[in-house]
Amino acid sequence: MSVRLNDGSQPEVAGQPELVVVAAAGEAASLTSAPGAAGGEANDVASILREASATIAPLFDGPPVDAASGPPSTSTNGDAPDDLQRYFVVDVDPGRMEELARRLNESPAVEGAYVKPPAEPATVLDTRPTDQSASTTANFRSRQHYLDAAPVGIDADYAWSLPGGRGAGVKVIDCEWGWNSTHEDLKANNIGLVGGSSSANDHHGTAVWGEIGGDDNGIGIKGISPDSALGASSFVGQSTAGAIKKAADSLTAGDIILLEIHRRGPNGGGGGQQGYIAIEWWPDDFTAITYAVAKGIIVVEAAGNGWENLDAAVYNTPGSGFPTGWKNPFRLANPSSGAVVVGAGDPPSGTHDRTISPWNQPYVDRARCGFSNWGERVDAQGWGWEVTTTGYGDLQNGAHDQLYTDTFSGTSSASPIVTGALAVTQGVLKAKGMPLMTSPRARTLLRQTGSPQQSATGRPSSQRIGNRPSLKQLIPAALKQWVWGRTLSYCYCLTTSQGAWAFVKDIGWRRLHSGTADGISNMFTVCCNQQSTAGQVNVLMDDRYIYAIMQA
Amino acid sequence: MWVNSKHVRYVYSSSSSKSAYALFDGLSGWKSISKDSNDGVANMVTLLSAANSNNRKVNVYLDGDSVTRAVLT
Numbered sequence: 001m002s003v004r005l006n007d008g009s010q011p012e013v014a015g016q017p018e019l020v021v022v023a024a025a026g027e028a029a030s031l032t033s034a035p036g037a038a039g040g041e042a043n044d045v046a047s048i049l050r051e052a053s054a055t056i057a058p059l060f061d062g063p064p065v066d067a068a069s070g071p072p073s074t075s076t077n078g079d080a081p082d083d084l085q086r087y088f089v090v091d092v093d094p095g096r097m098e099e100l101a102r103r104l105n106e107s108p109a110v111e112g113a114y115v116k117p118p119a120e121p122a123t124v125l126d127t128r129p130t131d132q133s134a135s136t137t138a139n140f141r142s143r144q145h146y147l148d149a150a151p152v153g154i155d156a157d158y159a160w161s162l163p164g165g166r167g168a169g170v171k172v173i174d175c176e177w178g179w180n181s182t183h184e185d186l187k188a189n190n191i192g193l194v195g196g197s198s199s200a201n202d203h204h205g206t207a208v209w210g211e212i213g214g215d216d217n218g219i220g221i222k223g224i225s226p227d228s229a230l231g232a233s234s235f236v237g238q239s240t241a242g243a244i245k246k247a248a249d250s251l252t253a254g255d256i257i258l259l260e261i262h263r264r265g266p267n268g269g270g271g272g273q274q275g276y277i278a279i280e281w282w283p284d285d286f287t288a289i290t291y292a293v294a295k296g297i298i299v300v301e302a303a304g305n306g307w308e309n310l311d312a313a314v315y316n317t318p319g320s321g322f323p324t325g326w327k328n329p330f331r332l333a334n335p336s337s338g339a340v341v342v343g344a345g346d347p348p349s350g351t352h353d354r355t356i357s358p359w360n361q362p363y364v365d366r367a368r369c370g371f372s373n374w375g376e377r378v379d380a381q382g383w384g385w386e387v388t389t390t391g392y393g394d395l396q397n398g399a400h401d402q403l404y405t406d407t408f409s410g411t412s413s414a415s416p417i418v419t420g421a422l423a424v425t426q427g428v429l430k431a432k433g434m435p436l437m438t439s440p441r442a443r444t445l446l447r448q449t450g451s452p453q454q455s456a457t458g459r460p461s462s463q464r465i466g467n468r469p470s471l472k473q474l475i476p477a478a479l480k481q482w483v484w485g486r487t488l489s490y491c492y493c494l495t496t497s498q499g500a501w502a503f504v505k506d507i508g509w510r511r512l513h514s515g516t517a518d519g520i521s522n523m524f525t526v527c528c529n530q531q532s533t534a535g536q537v538n539v540l541m542d543d544r545y546i547y548a549i550m551q552a
Numbered sequence: 553m554w555v556n557s558k559h560v561r562y563v564y565s566s567s568s569s570k571s572a573y574a575l576f577d578g579l580s581g582w583k584s585i586s587k588d589s590n591d592g593v594a595n596m597v598t599l600l601s602a603a604n605s606n607n608r609k610v611n612v613y614l615d616g617d618s619v620t621r622a623v624l625t
Contacts, residue, residue: 491624493599497589517591524595531624532606 013177013201015119015235015261019090019097020059020284021045022323027109028085032056045107052100054092059284060084060245060291084291086111087284089239101321114321116282119240119263120273121176121204122302123412124371124384125358133398137184137219140395140404143388144221145351146211146417150470151366151451152348154417156224159424159471164431167225167423172212173247174416175233175240176260178202179209184401185220185390189213189229195246196234203391205232207408208260210390211416212423220404221389224420225427235261240279244288244299253296254426254436258419259289259339260412262304266314276306277373280329280337281315283322293338298426298439300419301339302411303373309463310375330377338439340422340446343465344372344384344414345453351386352406358385366468367456372411374463380446381453381465382417385409418446421469425478432543433507437478449473480542483507485552488531493524500524502531502546504539513545523549555579556611557625560604565597572597574619576612586618599624 023031031045049056090113092100097115104113141147147156159165171191178199181190186209198205213230214223233247240261247257261279268275278301279285292299303310310330318326327334349355349363356362359370368374369384385407388395392405422442429436437445450467483504490503498520500512512520512527526549530537536552555576562575564582570593572585585596599622603610613621 491599491602493592493595493622495586495588495592495596495620497592499592500595517589521591521594521598525598528598528602528624532602532608 013121013199013204015177015240017094017097017118018116018239019092019101020114020116021056021088021090021104021110022112022283023086023088024109024111030109031088032058045104045109048100048103048107049090052092052096054090054096054100056088056090058085059087059089059239059241060288061242084245084287087241087287089242105321112283112321112323114282114319116240117264117268119235119261119279120276121260121412122262122276122305122415123204123408123410124273124305125407125409130394130397132396134396134402137396137402137404139219140221140388143352143395143406145347146383146387147222147224150472151468154224154421154469155471156424159428159475162428162431162475164427164429165424165475166216167213167228167420167427169430170225170423170426171229171231171251171255172225172258172419172423173231173233173251173256174205174208174212174258174260175235175243175247176205176208177235179205179232180391180400182401183210183390183403185210185214185217186230188215188217189227191229191231193232193234194250195243196237198232198234199236203403204260204412206391206403207387207389207405208258208412208416211387211408211413212258212420214390224417225423227427228423239284241284241288244285245291248288248292248295248297251295251297254298254430256298256300256419256423256426257292258415259299259301260415262302262306262411265306265308266317266319267308267312268306273305273371275308277304277308277310277315278302278341280339282319283326286329286337289337289339293439296436296438298422298437298442299337299339300415300422301341302415303341303343303378303465305344305371305410306373307371308373310373310377330375332376336440338443340379340418340439340443341377342411342415342418343374343378343381344369344411345381345465345468346456347383347386354386361459362456364454364456364459366451366454367461368453368459368463368465370459372414372465374465376464378465379443380418380450381468382414384411384414387413387417389413418469421471421474424471425475428475429478432479434479434543435481435483445474445477449477476542480540480547482538482540484538485536486539487534487536488527491524491527491531500527502527504541510541510544510546513547526551554611554613557609558612559607559609560600563597563600563604574600581617583612583614584618586615586620588620596622
């Protein structure tokens with residue numbers, strides 16, 4: 001096996017810079033009209049673009065978003081999505097983007113015009129194939145310690161023992177560059193590309209897919225959520241924000257989008273991935289994420305490998321050309337995208353017989369990986385080193401469809417672990433007829449449960465990356481929830497003490513949780529009153545019990 | 553045995569402990585609420601009373617002339 005640090009000089013795949021324009025209020029239509037069509041100086045944008053041999057197009061495709069066809073203008077899932085129709089992308093030679101952005105920002109029709117640096121996958125190691133190949137792939141499950149019982153792993157066996165706990169009925173779309181959809185371990189539930197095209201360098205996406213949904217076929221690896229459907233929306237041929245929206249338009253509430261990307265931020269430029277940050281900092285990507293979250297989709301976002309403190313004041317300053325009203329999304333007090341942001345933590349020492357990371361830092365289980373961004377915005381962590389999955393070929397080389405790695409890394413390897421944990425949790429909720437998690441609820445539950453972050457020398461737990469998910473904690477916590485605006489189909493009681501049940505419509509029978517006899521009698525009174533009058537109730541319940549009831 | 557889809561014509565209770573009875577359409581005679589527990593009897597009275605006041609039907613399980621379980625439908 002050969003492994004070297006990715007110094008950023010030659011990223012395995014890379015995006016292109018993007019020039020994004022945000023129209024001033026009421027000016028969206030004028031930005032794409034011909035010179036003179038909107039009358040005189042009002043259409044100076046067209047003249048500027050023509051002089052630069054540039055073209056402009058809406059950033060988000062599809063029908064106009066309005067009250068009839070689009071997402072809600074306000075949402076309980078996150079903050080209100082911005083108006084997608086105000087965003088445009090300019091096609092121009094990358095060398096002319098900064099100058100063109102400066103000129104566009106002088107137009108009254110433009111609220112903001114900014115250049116986004118090229119983005120990359122958030123992996124750290126550049127792995128090289130081993131000499132070891134095999135005609136028949138062995139079973140590598142014993143090397144996937146991120147599946148093990150907590151705190152080492154995420155308690156995958158626990159989830160798999162539950163109905164729906166293999167993620168059936170849940171779709172996951174990975175947004176990045178390339179995937180091998182013919183890999184021998186990724187055949188069972190592959191729904192392929194929903195937008196863009198796959199890069200010829202497909203190792204990264206293949207590794208991500210394997211962690212989340214690798215087939216349970218007795219060979220190779222096993223995904224955390226092997227029954228979930230795996231899809232992809234590519235940044236090849238689509239803007240990053242456009243790819244996110246395309247993914248969202250392909251999913252329904254409760255499904256999951258994973259953003260396997262980071263981009264050079266205001267502290268970047270010093271070499272390698274230093275200063276690379278989560279993409280929600282850019283307004284169009286933020287808007288695309290809020291669009292998905294408002295549809296009830298969980299969005300999981302890599303925090304980035306820039307070894308940056310996302311709480312730093314520098315992130316409060318808007319990028320050049322950002323629209324007015326932009327606020328730093330890394331601050332919890334500001335409007336949130338609603339995405340689950342994932343940092344990278346060390347695996348236990350001794351994993352794969354290694355005790356020191358390629359960064360020459362001793363492995364301290366659940367301590368922040370040296371490269372991982374941190375801050376109050378980071379919700380949870382996954383393994384940032386030593387992830388065994390599909391692709392690359394440093395564990396098993398040979399045919400392209402039989403490649404495996406032992407060293408997938410970065411917030412790139414961490415984010416699929418959290419994604420998989422959320423997918424199996426959604427599967428359990430779905431199997432039990434319970435309402436599915438929204439993205440903000442997923443964030444809350446990940447913060448309330450899991451194996452806590454630990455400190456290492458120079459990497460104190462105050463540099464927050466959050467907890468490692470534990471499905472033994474997460475699933476019960478997700479199951480216990482307030483269910484609003486339901487009716488009761490039946491009530492049932494015994495004459496023995498504390499024997500009372502109610503049937504919540506579309507969910508099923510639940511016993512009134514044992515506590516005090518008079519407390520159960522009080523709840524049962526409400527149940528009977530509301531059932532007999534077809535009145536609505538709000539119920540705090542899980543898959544077995546009703547803990548409280550509110551007459552609505 | 554289970555007796556299904558009955559209207560509750562009357563529910564009777566007194567100030568004595570666990571003292572409650574019900575009369576169901578189509579069934580002869582008053583049926584006592586089984587005196588298993590204080591709160592269990594109270595729950596049963598709640599259920600039968602809600603059915604009576606809102607003209608809902610119940611399924612009841614009779615152990616002889618005593619009601620031991622009921623479903624408000």
